[in-house]
Amino acid sequence: MTYDELKDQIKDAMRARDKVRLSILRQVHGELKDIEVNERRDVTDEDVTAMVKRLIKQTSETLEGSQKAGTDEERTQNLQRQVEILNDLLPAQLAGEELTALVEKTIAELGAETKRDMGKVMGALNAATGGNFDKAQAAKDAGARLS
Known part of the structure; x- marks a missing residue:
């Protein structure tokens, strides 16, 4: 707005x-x-x-x-x-499949592999969306993909 x-x-x-x-x-x-x-x-x-x-x-x-x-x-x-x-x-929050796809893309771009990289992934998501995303879902998705 x-x-x-x-x-x-x-x-x-x-x-x-x-x-x-x-x-x-x-x-x-x-x-x-x-x-x-x-x-x-x-x-x-x-x-x-x-x-x-x-x-x-x-x-x-x-x-x-x-x-x-x-x-x-x-x-x-x-x-x-x-x-x-x-x-x-507020603008609509990024959630669902769109957010999952962005999480996967961000992990691939950063080369993140372990849970220690979670902060980098979340920071990149925050920068990419201006903080306008479902943080709980993003953390869950990223946690599932990182070992």
Whole structure:
């Protein structure tokens, strides 16, 4: 997602009067605006993705606390919806057969043979996909192919 796409989604949420979506999108926008002001640079697509991931983590932690407390059902549902909205903003994660093929290709390119090479394989996958892959599945696939 780009910064301009985020702004467009904010406008769409305003038109639809979707308060929950508008709230979380404005939160992302505000955090990105801080980058522009404090660091005096333009926001990149990587900044947008990193900020969305950070907010997913924060909102998920708040959601867990709300679920454990169990006192405010409306707040819990609101937080669940916010996490879903944030997840929709991220590009689709690489998983399944595509990920398995990439793991095999990476192992072949690196010449990895033992479990000691697992870090190199995971690092190369991270670099190739920008960290946008199912890490648990990748580790399982790589572990099965490395002795």
